[in-house]
Amino acid sequence: MAVSTFTGLQTALRGLLAQQRALDVTSHNVANANTVGYSRQEAVLAASPALRIPAGAVQGGGAAELGTGVDVAAYRRIRDQFLDLQYRAQAMRLGGLAAQVRGLEGVEVALAEPGENGIAAQLGKFWSGWEALANAPENQATRQALLESGVGLAGSIAALDRQLATASEQAAAEYESIVAGGGEVGQMAAEIARLNESIRSSLGSGSTPNDLLDRRDLLLDRLSALAQVSVTDLGDGTIEVEFGDAATPLVAGTAVSWPQALAEPGGKLGALLEISGPTGTIASYRADLDAFAGELAETVNAIHASGGGPAFFSFTPGSAASTLAVAVGAAEVQTSVGPAAGANDIAIAIGALRGGSADQAYASFVSRVGTDMSNARRAEQNADALTAAIDARREATAGVSLDEEMTNLIRFQRAYQASARAMTSFDEALDVLVNRTGRVGL
Amino acid sequence: MGTRITESMAQRSILRDLVAADRNLALTQRRLSSGKQLTRPSDDPFGVNRAIALRGELEGTRQFRANVNEATGWTNATEAALTRITDVIQRARELLVSGGNDSNGQVAREAIATEIDALAESLKQEANATYEGRYVFAGTATETPPYALGASDAYAGDAGTVARTIGVGVSLTVNVSAAGLLGEGQAAADDRLLDTMRDIAEHLRGGTAADAEALRGTDLERLDANLDELTRVRAIVGATANRLQAAGARLDELEESGLDLLSKTEDADMAETLVNYSTQRAAYEAALKAGANIVQVSLLDFLR
Numbered sequence: 027m028a029v030s031t032f033t034g035l036q037t038a039l040r041g042l043l044a045q046q047r048a049l050d051v052t053s054h055n056v057a058n059a060n061t062v063g064y065s066r067q068e069a070v071l072a073a074s075p076a077l078r079i080p081a082g083a084v085q086g087g088g089a090a091e092l093g094t095g096v097d098v099a100a101y102r103r104i105r106d107q108f109l110d111l112q113y114r115a116q117a118m119r120l121g122g123l124a125a126q127v128r129g130l131e132g133v134e135v136a137l138a139e140p141g142e143n144g145i146a147a148q149l150g151k152f153w154s155g156w157e158a159l160a161n162a163p164e165n166q167a168t169r170q171a172l173l174e175s176g177v178g179l180a181g182s183i184a185a186l187d188r189q190l191a192t193a194s195e196q197a198a199a200e201y202e203s204i205v206a207g208g209g210e211v212g213q214m215a216a217e218i219a220r221l222n223e224s225i226r227s228s229l230g231s232g233s234t235p236n237d238l239l240d241r242r243d244l245l246l247d248r249l250s251a252l253a254q255v256s257v258t259d260l261g262d263g264t265i266e267v268e269f270g271d272a273a274t275p276l277v278a279g280t281a282v283s284w285p286q287a288l289a290e291p292g293g294k295l296g297a298l299l300e301i302s303g304p305t306g307t308i309a310s311y312r313a314d315l316d317a318f319a320g321e322l323a324e325t326v327n328a329i330h331a332s333g334g335g336p337a338f339f340s341f342t343p344g345s346a347a348s349t350l351a352v353a354v355g356a357a358e359v360q361t362s363v364g365p366a367a368g369a370n371d372i373a374i375a376i377g378a379l380r381g382g383s384a385d386q387a388y389a390s391f392v393s394r395v396g397t398d399m400s401n402a403r404r405a406e407q408n409a410d411a412l413t414a415a416i417d418a419r420r421e422a423t424a425g426v427s428l429d430e431e432m433t434n435l436i437r438f439q440r441a442y443q444a445s446a447r448a449m450t451s452f453d454e455a456l457d458v459l460v461n462r463t464g465r466v467g468l
Numbered sequence: 469m470g471t472r473i474t475e476s477m478a479q480r481s482i483l484r485d486l487v488a489a490d491r492n493l494a495l496t497q498r499r500l501s502s503g504k505q506l507t508r509p510s511d512d513p514f515g516v517n518r519a520i521a522l523r524g525e526l527e528g529t530r531q532f533r534a535n536v537n538e539a540t541g542w543t544n545a546t547e548a549a550l551t552r553i554t555d556v557i558q559r560a561r562e563l564l565v566s567g568g569n570d571s572n573g574q575v576a577r578e579a580i581a582t583e584i585d586a587l588a589e590s591l592k593q594e595a596n597a598t599y600e601g602r603y604v605f606a607g608t609a610t611e612t613p614p615y616a617l618g619a620s621d622a623y624a625g626d627a628g629t630v631a632r633t634i635g636v637g638v639s640l641t642v643n644v645s646a647a648g649l650l651g652e653g654q655a656a657a658d659d660r661l662l663d664t665m666r667d668i669a670e671h672l673r674g675g676t677a678a679d680a681e682a683l684r685g686t687d688l689e690r691l692d693a694n695l696d697e698l699t700r701v702r703a704i705v706g707a708t709a710n711r712l713q714a715a716g717a718r719l720d721e722l723e724e725s726g727l728d729l730l731s732k733t734e735d736a737d738m739a740e741t742l743v744n745y746s747t748q749r750a751a752y753e754a755a756l757k758a759g760a761n762i763v764q765v766s767l768l769d770f771l772r
Contacts, residue, residue, distance in 0.1 A: 060476060134508055140519040140734060150527030157531045157633060161538040164602055164610055366628050368602060368610030374633050380528050381521075381636070393517040396509025403510060414484055418477055425474035432767040 029079060029092060031459075034452045040095030041445030044071055047098045048438040055426045063244030065105040065424035067236050072099035103236040109420040110243060114250035116413040118293040121251035123406035125297035126307075127399070129197045133311065134399050136189040139392050145186065146388060148179045149322075153380035160373035163361035170356050180339065180350040183319050187347035190312050197302035201295060204252065207285055211252060211269070214245050215282045221245070222264035223280045229263040249276075253291035270295060307398065312347065314391045319346035322384035329375045333363035475766070482759040489752040496745045499736040506734050519734045526726040529719055532634055536716045539632040539642045542599050543709045546644055549597035549604065550702050553649070553661075556594065557695055560587050560665060564691060567672050568683035574675045581672035588665040592617055595646040605646035614646045621653025621662045634715045642708060644701055649694075661698075664690045 048069040058064040076091035083090035138144040155172035162168050204210045221242045228235035246267070249255050253270035260266055260279055269276035270291025274283040290296055301307050323339035323346060330338040338360075340353035362369030379385075499505060509516045566572065567580040592615035595605045602610040606625030614625040623646065630643035651660020654667065668687050671679040 134510055137509060139509055140506055140516050140523065144520075146520045146523060147527070150524050154527060154531040154534075157535055161535055161632060162600070162602075362608070364608070364628070366608035366610075366626055367612075368606070368630055369608035369628050370631065374631060374639060377531075377633060378637065381524055385524055389517055389520045392509050392520060393513050396511075396513035396516050399508075399510035400513055414480075418481070421474055421477045421480075422472045425472070425476055427472055427474040429767040430472070432771060436771070 029077065031456070033077065033092070033094065035449060035456075037093070037095035038445050038449035038452060040074055040097065041448065042442060044069070044096040044098055045438045045442035045445060049435065049442065051101060052431050052434045052438060056428065056431050059426040059428060059431075063240050063247070064426070065103045065236070065240050065243075066426045068102045068104055069098050070100045070102050071096050073097075101234060101236060103234070103239060105240075105243070105424045106420065109416060109423065110246075113413065113416045113420055114247060114255055116409060116416055117247060117251045118254055120406065120409040120413045121294035122292060122297040123402055123409050125197075125294040126301065126402045127406050129193060129297065129301040130307065130395070130399055130402065132193045132196075133190060133308065134395055136186055136193075137392055137395060145179070145182050146385075146392070148175065148182055149385060149388065150380070151175050152179045153377055156373050156379075157377035159359070159361055160370040160377055163370045163373060164367045166356060169359050172359065173352060173354075173356055176338070176352040180352055183315065183322075183347050183350050187312060187315055190308050190315065194302045194306070194308040194312075197298045197308075201298040201302065204295060204298075205285055205288070211249070211276070212282075212284045214249050215267070215269075215276050215284050218242055218245050218249075218265075218267060218277045219280045219282045222277070225263040226280075251294055253288070253293040253295045311391070311395065314387075314394065315347040316345060318384060318387040318391055319350045321387050323350060325379055325382065325384055326376055329372055329379075330360050332375075333360055333372060335360035482755065485755045486752070486759060489748065489755050493745075493748045493752055496741060496748055499741050500738075500745060503736055503738070504734055505736040515733055519730060522726060522730045522733060526723065526730060528636070529722045529726055533716065533719045533723065535632045536634050536712050536719060539634065539640060540709065540712045540716070542604060542630070542632075542642045543705060543712060545597055545599035546604050546642075547702070547705050547709065549594050550644075550698065550705060552594045553591060554695070554698055554702070556587050556591050557661070557691065557698065560584060560668070561688075561691055561695070563587075564668055564683060564688060567668075568680060568688070570680060577672045577675065581669040584665055584669045584672065588621075588662060588669070589617060591650060591661060591665065592621075595650050604643060605649075607643065607645050607647075615650065621651075621655065621666070623647040623650070623652050634712065635719075638715075640708065640711065640715075644705060649698060649701060659690055659693070661694045664694055 048071065051067050051069045055066050074094045074097040077094050078089065078091050080089050081087060083092075139146060141147065152172075152175045155168075155175040159165075159168045159172050206212070221238050225235050225238050225242070228238065242265070246255060246257060249267070249269065254268075256268040258266040258268075262279075264279040265277070266275045266279065267277040269286075270288045270293070272283075272286040272288055272291070274286060276282065276284060276286075288295060288299070291299070299306070303309065319341065320343060323337075323341045327337040327339055330336075336354055336358055338352065338354055340349075340351050342349040361373040362371045498507060506512055506516050506519055563580050563583055567577050567584075572580070595615050596613045597604055603613055603625065604610075606612055606614040608628030608630060609625045610630070612624050614623055615621070616624065625646065627645060627647065629641045631639045631641050634640050647660075649660065650662045651658040653662040654670075657663060664687065668683065668691070671682045671687060
């Protein structure tokens with residue numbers, strides 16, 4: 027069997043077309059160099075099916091295969107799915123720690139410790155007020171000063187408790203806004219379901235929707251900062267997404283199940299729940315503050331009422347911090363068990379509470395907040411560095427390098443030019459054959 | 469091919485380094501402008517705990533210093549009054565010695581008795597000494613004068629002690645009860661100052677040989693015994709004053725060392741912080757310069 031005269035032309039044409047496609051892909055890469063979540067693509071070139079020449083093609087009469095040029099076998103998305111898994115695990119940790127740091131930062135600032143205006147300083151002034159009263163129990167001005175420092179102290183404790191409650195409420199509100207029907211999670215889930223649909227139909231018609239896959243991976247990255255995300259490939263190009271500890275998969279193929287209840291979802295949502303929950307961080311801070319306020323009120327009251335007088339502080343057990351108040355007027359402040367104007371045993375005994383159980387309870391409360399905060403900050407910085415490192419590895423695989431694309435541009439352009447040159451030489455050969463052969467003597 | 473480095477990797481890493489350098493710089497700036505190493509509990513939870521304890525101790529020390537000052541004022545007022553009481557008794561003793569001398573006639577003795585009465589009155593006046601409006605010799609009944617001027621010699625104060633706290637768990641009694649010195653007069657027959665003075669006046673006025681004998685004998689002995697008691701009390705008050713002075717000096721030292729400790733715990737070391745600041749600033753500027761340069765050139769610049 028003879029080979030068609032025009033085979034060479036066809037081969038050159040395939041070369042032109044394939045190099046042009048490769049140039050198109052390079053141009054697409056360059057255009058998306060700064061697109062978030064974009065993975066570089068590559069036109070995979072493969073030799074086109076050879077032309078089989080049955081017999082007599084080569085010396086000795088054997089059969090042979092003649093190359094017919096090149097085809098684009100696929101447009102490949104260059105991405106390491108394993109790095110995606112690593113990245114999402116870190117993104118979840120980072121999301122949780124960052125939310126924790128932001129949620130507790132307000133608490134730490136509200137403490138105003140160490141400083142002149144914190145509760146520790148007011149507590150010190152309060153004890154000094156009692157000692158000043160012990161120095162001059164007859165004096166109305168020292169009584170009034172003591173009362174005012176007591177009222178200020180109780181007010182500061184109640185204000186701190188309110189700030190803690192507000193921080194908790196803010197975290198709860200942020201959680202609600204993210205998980206609500208039209209919130210971040212719902213929107214992303216709906217978009218993943220739509221992408222599943224499109225990806226399935228593209229794959230069904232035989233193409234690989236690289237850009238849609240990129241978009242879906244980006245959404246999964248973002249979801250994973252919010253909570254633990256695990257992805258199962260359903261085989262037809264669609265995926266199932268498990269979100270946190272939700273009972274039903276968030277997305278299964280094209281179906282979305284949201285909103286759902288979460289208990290310990292991990293990530294940012296997990297941190298927000300952990301901060302604001304009824305047994306969460308802030309609730310336990312408030313319990314500490316209550317214990318401190320109760321201890322303060324009880325130790326002072328026990329001594330103050332030892333002579334049969336009224337209690338100095340009033341409070342509701344269980345919510346001591348928010349209900350702490352000075353319960354006596356200047357005339358009712360007890361300085362001594364007996365009635366003598368100059369006696370000061372009660373005032374001295376209360377003044378001696380300085381540095382006692384209440385002070386220690388408060389100091390260890392501050393220390394606890396500080397330790398939590400400092401641990402969270404350090405862990406956040408670690409997670410940030412880890413996430414960045416994994417992201418850099420991912421970028422090393424999937425990112426667009428302009429230098430590389432420029433090199434490819436030259437490569438493909440030269441190959442295109444060469445294919446064109448091959449076509450020209452066939453053209454010249456055919457010109458000789460068609461226009462000049464058999465024209466001897468004409 | 470080894471690890472690919474893309475433009476956006478370089479950009480992101482420069483941005484990250486810039487942010488990190490900026491964060492360090494901001495922290496150092498905060499330390500410089502506030503002068504504090506610790507501005508938040510999370511800066512150093514242990515250090516902050518220590519700072520809070522130190523501040524509490526410092527506040528306590530300052531209050532103890534105020535207590536000592538107050539007690540010193542009280543003691544000074546007591547000492548001054550006791551000195552004047554001693555003067556009064558010395559004068560009474562001179563009068564007694566001269567009154568017991570038989571060379572004095574009854575008229576002269578009457579005159580001396582009148583002066584003794586006046587001295588007894590001034591004794592009561594001195595015992596009504598006050599410090600900042602409070603009667604220092606009345607026990608804890610500090611708003612009641614211990615003695616009414618005039619005929620009645622009854623003690624109107626109580627036996628309570630006035631105490632001041634001058635250290636953790638250290639309470640010091642600063643008052644002296646006038647009842648132990650002046651007593652309650654002839655009605656109580658307690659041999660204290662007022663009883664003695666009244667008896668002396670009576671004996672001076674009596675004019676009998678037995679009266680004269682009493683003036684020279686028992687009255688003088690009793691007055692000397694009262695004087696001894698007064699000296700003893702003054703020694704106690706003096707000892708209290710010394711103790712207060714020592715405590716004050718110790719508290720001053722404590723305050724100073726407390727401030728020093730607090731400063732070491734809480735304050736930024738300016739020299740170190742400034743050096744850190746310039747190092748970090750240099751690093752920040754270098755990062756900025758790198759950011760400005762690195763991203764400029766690419767293969768594009770060399771292709772024609």
